[in-house]
Amino acid sequence: MSEQSKWERIYSVVKQIPSGQVATYGQIATLAGYYRQARQVGYALHAVPSDDIPWHRVINAQGKISLNLEMGGAVQRKMLESEGVIFSSAGIISLREFRWEPAIDPLES
DNA sequence: GGTCTGACTAGGT
DNA sequence: AACCTAGCCAGAC
Numbered sequence: 186m187s188e189q190s191k192w193e194r195i196y197s198v199v200k201q202i203p204s205g206q207v208a209t210y211g212q213i214a215t216l217a218g219y220y221r222q223a224r225q226v227g228y229a230l231h232a233v234p235s236d237d238i239p240w241h242r243v244i245n246a247q248g249k250i251s252l253n254l255e256m257g258g259a260v261q262r263k264m265l266e267s268e269g270v271i272f273s274s275a276g277i278i279s280l281r282e283f284r285w286e287p288a289i290d291p292l293e294s
Numbered sequence: 295g296g297t298c299t300g301a302c303t304a305g306g307t
Numbered sequence: 308a309a310c311c312t313a314g315c316c317a318g319a320c
Contacts, residue, residue, distance in 0.1 A: 191317095210302050214315090222315050223302035229317095231301055243301080251301040258301090 192229045194218070198291045199230070202242040205268045206285040207278060209246045216291050227251065241265060242285075248278040 198217045202208050208216075210223040219225065230240045241261040245251045252258035262272060270283050 211304085214302085219315090221303075224300065224314095225302090225316060227301035229301095240301085245301080246303060253301090256301075261301095 191219070191225070192232075194292070195226055195229045196233075196238050199238055199240065199243060201287065201291050201294065202239055202285050204239075204242075205270060205283070207242050207244050207265070207270060207280070207283050208285045209280070210243060210251075211246055212284075213243060216287065218292065244278060248280045249276060 194217045195213060198213050199208075210226045211221075213226045214220060214222045217226075226243070230238075230243060233240045241264045250258045250261050252261060262276075265278070266272065270278055272278055
């Protein structure tokens with residue numbers, strides 16, 4: 186499988202994250218059929234080709250933003266907050282409250 | 295070609 | 308809670 190179609194599969198899952206919800210890198214990897222390849226999800230999002238992919242709704246497993254502030258972390262937080270996602274004083278999002286839990290397999294939809 | 299890096303994670307100590 | 312390790316693999320050099 187080429188890396189192109191692999192990334193596109195990752196993107197197709199990310200596109201299905203609803204506004205106001207978030208997913209973790211590992212969750213996207215698993216949903217796309219690439220269990221344990223969370224790093225590749227991060228890499229794919231780093232090179233995100235267009236702005237119709239809600240890359241900002243992907244965070245790490247600790248509920249935190251993985252970018253440095255200068256890499257766009259501040260922008261990501263602002264976009265999430267504008268969608269209604271709440272950050273704690275420590276900058277942590279409650280995954281229990283905001284994590285996306287797809288009812289159907291994203292690859293089948 | 296080998297080696298290193300990294301928007302990561304799960305499991306163990 | 309903090310730290311370590313193995314697993315993953317596309318680029319950059």
